[in-house]
Amino acid sequence: MPLLSRYSKIIILNGLSLDIMGSMLNVVKHLPTNVYTNFAVTIPYLDESAPLSTTTTIIGGLKLKFCTKCGNKIMDGTHFCTSCGNDLREESTIETESDHNVDLDTVNPELDYDMDLITTEPVDNATSNLKFSKKIKIFMSISIVLIILIVIIVNIGNSLSDPSKIVKRFEKDISSNNASDLASILYCNDSRLKLDSKSISPLLAYFKSNPTYYDKVDQDLKNNAYNPKDIDSIKLVNTLTLSSDGKTFLLFPKYKIYIKPSFITVTAPVKGITFSINNTNIGESDSDNSTKEFGPYIPGAYTILANYKNLYVSSSTTYPLDLVTADNNIAKVNVLEDMKYINISSDTNYNDAEIFVNGKNVNVKVKDATHFGPINNSSQIYATLSQGGKKLTSKNYKGSSFDSDLALSFEEASSELTDVKNKLNILLSQYDYAFVDAINNNNPAAINNYVASGSQLYKLQEGYIISTAKSGIQETFISSYITKFNSISDDNKSGSFTSSESYIIYSKDGLSTPTTQSYVYGFQYNDASQTYQLTSIN
Known part of the structure; x- marks a missing residue:
C-alpha cells in the first residue's frame, strides 16, 4: 500500500463526501468507476510519534475526526477513541512543518484501500496556502461588494422607474392640490406649452369640479402603468397618457405622463376685436371675418373675453370654453357675432x-x-x-x-311737425279774430283762450284793447298766416314763429286804412286745455 504525504489532497469521484480514514473507504473501492467525479479531501499525518490533526475537511462543508492510531471515526466532543482507547486530548490539531508519509495499511490494516481511485496532490507549504487564501478572500470581498452594489442599483432603478409610482404621485398631487409637483411630472411634446403651477391650474380646477372625469383619467393612467408603451409608438388620444420615453442610466425605462395640448380658434366678424383668456390678453382680430388659432393650452375650463369699442359702440361678451371635451382638443368659438x-x-x-x-x-x-x-x-x-x-x-x-x-x-317726425304748424296757424287766425272783436267791443276777455294768462302778450294787449276802444277806433280782420317757424322745441311744446297779418283800421271819423303787419310770436302748449297759446309778441 503506498504512502500519502502529509496535507495531501485525495481526488474522489461522483461528488461523494467520503473519509478515507474510516470504514467509508470500503464504499469507495466498491463504487463503479463510471460514476466517479472529482472531489478533494485533506488526509492528516498518522504517525504516532507526531500527533496530527484529527479534522478532515471535505468539500460540501462536512468536517469529520479520526483516531490517529487506529483511524476510527471520532464524534465531536469525544476525548478517547472508542476503538483503541487512544487519549485524544494530548493530540495536536495543526501540523505545519514536517512532511511525513502515511501508510494507510499500517494505520488500519483491516481496510483494503483501492489506490487506483485515489490520487495525491502535494501542497507546497502553509505559507502559500495562506497567501492563496488571502487573495481568495480579497477577490470574494470585492465580488460581494460589486454584487451588492449591482443589486442596490437594480432595485433603486426599478423602484424609480416603476410606472405605478408615477400614478400614485399624480393622485397625491391632485388630492393635495399640489400644482407645483404635478407640473413636474407632466410633459408635453409641444415645446410652446409652458408647464408650471399657474398654467396647469385650469386642469386642477376641472378635476375638482368634474370628479367623474378625474376618476376616468386616473383609471386610464393605471391601465397605462400595467402595460406602458413607448411614446413614439402611440397616438395621444386621452388628455393624459402614461408612457415610456427612453432610458435612465441606459438600463431602466423612464416613464412620463404626457399631456395632450389644446387649442382655441376664434372667429370674429369685424376688425379690432380683442381677445383675452382667463384675464390674459392673447391678441385681436386684424381683419373682418377673420379666424385665428391660439394655443397650446393645458386642457381644462377657460373663459374667453371678446371686447370691442369705438366712439359710439362698446361691446364685451364672455364665452365659457371646455378644452377637455373639445373635438380633437380644438375649441372653436365665434365671438360678437352681432357686430x-x-x-x-x-x-x-x-x-x-x-x-x-x-x-x-x-x-x-x-x-x-x-x-x-x-x-x-x-x-x-x-x-x-x-x-x-x-x-x-x-x-x-x-x-x-x-x-x-x-x-x-322721418315720416312720424314730419307728420308731427305738420300737425304743430297747422295748429299754430289756426291759433294765429283765431287770435286775430278775437283781438279785433275785443277792440270793437271793448272786451279784453275775448282773447283769453288764445293768450296765456299773465303772459307778456296778455298784459300788453289788455291795455291796448281798452285804450283803442275808448279812442273810437274800429278794426276789420282780413287775413293772417305764419311766414316762418323760428323754433319748435323737441317736445313740440314751445317755440316761436313770424306772422303776416292784414287789417283795415277805421278812424273815429270813418276813414279806413288797410294795413299789413309782421310780428314775432312766442307760444307754448297748455297741458290743461291741451291747446297752444301765445305768450309774447315782438
Whole structure:
C-alpha cells in the first residue's frame, strides 16, 4: 500500500463526501468507476510519534475526526477513541512543518484501500496556502461588494422607474392640490406649452369640479402603468397618457405622463376685436371675418373675453370654453357675432340728416353712411334734421331690427311737425279774430283762450284793447298766416314763429286804412286745455 504525504489532497469521484480514514473507504473501492467525479479531501499525518490533526475537511462543508492510531471515526466532543482507547486530548490539531508519509495499511490494516481511485496532490507549504487564501478572500470581498452594489442599483432603478409610482404621485398631487409637483411630472411634446403651477391650474380646477372625469383619467393612467408603451409608438388620444420615453442610466425605462395640448380658434366678424383668456390678453382680430388659432393650452375650463369699442359702440361678451371635451382638443368659438356694418338711407331723402348712435352724434350724414359701423344688436340708431325751426328726428331703430340695410324714416317726425304748424296757424287766425272783436267791443276777455294768462302778450294787449276802444277806433280782420317757424322745441311744446297779418283800421271819423303787419310770436302748449297759446309778441 503506498504512502500519502502529509496535507495531501485525495481526488474522489461522483461528488461523494467520503473519509478515507474510516470504514467509508470500503464504499469507495466498491463504487463503479463510471460514476466517479472529482472531489478533494485533506488526509492528516498518522504517525504516532507526531500527533496530527484529527479534522478532515471535505468539500460540501462536512468536517469529520479520526483516531490517529487506529483511524476510527471520532464524534465531536469525544476525548478517547472508542476503538483503541487512544487519549485524544494530548493530540495536536495543526501540523505545519514536517512532511511525513502515511501508510494507510499500517494505520488500519483491516481496510483494503483501492489506490487506483485515489490520487495525491502535494501542497507546497502553509505559507502559500495562506497567501492563496488571502487573495481568495480579497477577490470574494470585492465580488460581494460589486454584487451588492449591482443589486442596490437594480432595485433603486426599478423602484424609480416603476410606472405605478408615477400614478400614485399624480393622485397625491391632485388630492393635495399640489400644482407645483404635478407640473413636474407632466410633459408635453409641444415645446410652446409652458408647464408650471399657474398654467396647469385650469386642469386642477376641472378635476375638482368634474370628479367623474378625474376618476376616468386616473383609471386610464393605471391601465397605462400595467402595460406602458413607448411614446413614439402611440397616438395621444386621452388628455393624459402614461408612457415610456427612453432610458435612465441606459438600463431602466423612464416613464412620463404626457399631456395632450389644446387649442382655441376664434372667429370674429369685424376688425379690432380683442381677445383675452382667463384675464390674459392673447391678441385681436386684424381683419373682418377673420379666424385665428391660439394655443397650446393645458386642457381644462377657460373663459374667453371678446371686447370691442369705438366712439359710439362698446361691446364685451364672455364665452365659457371646455378644452377637455373639445373635438380633437380644438375649441372653436365665434365671438360678437352681432357686430356688423350697415348701409343707411332715408325714406324722405333727407340726405343731410346727421346720424346718432346710442345718443351720440357720429358726425356722419345719411348720404355718407354706406358701410357704416360697426354696430351691434343693442345699438340705437336715428338721425336728425333741422327743418322749419324744428329738429326733425327719425324713428329710433335697434340694431337687432334689421340686417345690413337701414332706411331711416322721418315720416312720424314730419307728420308731427305738420300737425304743430297747422295748429299754430289756426291759433294765429283765431287770435286775430278775437283781438279785433275785443277792440270793437271793448272786451279784453275775448282773447283769453288764445293768450296765456299773465303772459307778456296778455298784459300788453289788455291795455291796448281798452285804450283803442275808448279812442273810437274800429278794426276789420282780413287775413293772417305764419311766414316762418323760428323754433319748435323737441317736445313740440314751445317755440316761436313770424306772422303776416292784414287789417283795415277805421278812424273815429270813418276813414279806413288797410294795413299789413309782421310780428314775432312766442307760444307754448297748455297741458290743461291741451291747446297752444301765445305768450309774447315782438
